[in-house]
Amino acid sequence: MGKGGRLAITIVVLALAAVGIVFSVKALLYTPSTVVYTPTNGQVNVTMQTVGSYGHAPNPTWVSYLTENQQGQWVHTTLWQVPAHTRVNVTIYQFDSGSPLRNQQIGQVTGTLGKSATLNGATFKVINSNIGNGIGHTFSIPTLGISVPLAGNSGSANLCAVAPCSPSSTAYPHNTITFSFTSPGPGNYPWQCFVPCALGFLYGNGGPMQTVGYMGGFMKVV
């Protein structure tokens, strides 16, 4: 091979390596956007939904949370910001199916105001995951002792498979869970789902369970 050929191959290899590095760094540094909530009447209303499959690239089959911003748009993120020492009212539309829990301990409500939550308008403190449709997910902030089980929908129903799912539509079944808590002092508080719901991963705890933006994220308190 001539000198020109060797030079061309070298340039191509270096260019490919550079592209690989750029994509890798970009992927490593990627973080979802943060939804900022400002208080209304001294309270903050956080709205999320859970879906059995996100339905879009790069991981259309992954289970995921989505967050609604204050403009009413659904954002694929699990990062949100609330002010410190403020009442946070959370509404979660649960579109996924459910199952018995690996550990029923997370079937109870802890750490919320009144130590309870509501499921489709009815107050509850414990869900027996072994009966009915079981539990789909939880919303838990372990460092604050907050954990709320999210009742599942029937696995045989026509479930929403492409996010965002519309809570106002009757096309897909969903459960509405509400609860409140008081935000702590400033800091970053990790929250997550404790149901090992990552389909196709060992013990159900890989993939979306270990990726910020899907089944866990941070509550930033300022």
Next chain:
Amino acid sequence: MTAEAPTPASEPAAAPRGEGRATHWLRLLILWVVISVAADVVWIKLVGPHVPPGRMTDMATGAAFDFNVLIVLALPVMVGVWVYMLYAVIVWRASKVGPDPVATRFSRGSGTVEWTWIVLTTVLVLFLAGFGTYELVQPGGSGGGQGPTPIWTPTTSSPLQVQVIGQQWKWTYRYPQFGGFETNELLLPVNQTVAFNVTSLDVIHSYWAYQLGVKADANPGYNNVAFTTPIQTGYFVVRCAELCGLWHGAMFNEGRVVSAAAFESWAKATERQLAENTALLPAYAPTYTPDANGAAGGYYPDNKDPYSPVEMYGAPQPAGGG
């Protein structure tokens, strides 16, 4: 070991290295003793009382005591090496006494010195290994986890049983002597021996109650028993010490050692408070058998229908698992 070779006729009978050998040894000995004693005193008085993990339990106290003994014995060894090295650099530097002797008896080593060094350090290390092991397991059994059938057990016949359950990514605690309730909170009574039964529902975790001096692996399907006796009230931190996934860093909580009366009161109140959920938990068992199949069930520990209705994660389902 080599014996000193006869001095060749062509080399000096004794290398002129300044003062006589006895003087050097005496100086080194004095320097070593004085600095070693000073270092040990400084350690014992200033650092020793603050050595982690503190004095919250008998295990922690034993570990801190062990650590102090190790340091007090190791400091003279370290000082000996440093004193000799610095003495040689200063007193026998080439600009003062000429170049190093080559191919003389001074460059061939000393069997006496080498054997003394080997024997002394070997005895020291073996002593510390035996002493450290004894101290870690007495009088309350090891806080490091001894598997399901501990060799070293505490003298008390009825320790408080606390089951520590690790799961991605939190710790929960079951109290079998109080109806088997399971909670996020860890409270312990002071002056009562505790038997931690450490297990996991998924991957390997490590239960590290830092100030208690307890650190035991949490393996699925395995009951790892560790003992301790709290001797001070106060807070302690529990962390996972085994990298277990994305939220490993958030897998911690705070425990509390309280008076016996306060513990009794808390335990009974919590038992009542959690009764509804406790009734849904499986019966207390040393270990549970979680399925690899999480989303479609995988309850613990019975592996009976209706759990695990489908094989979702490719893991073989146990017989009767549905």
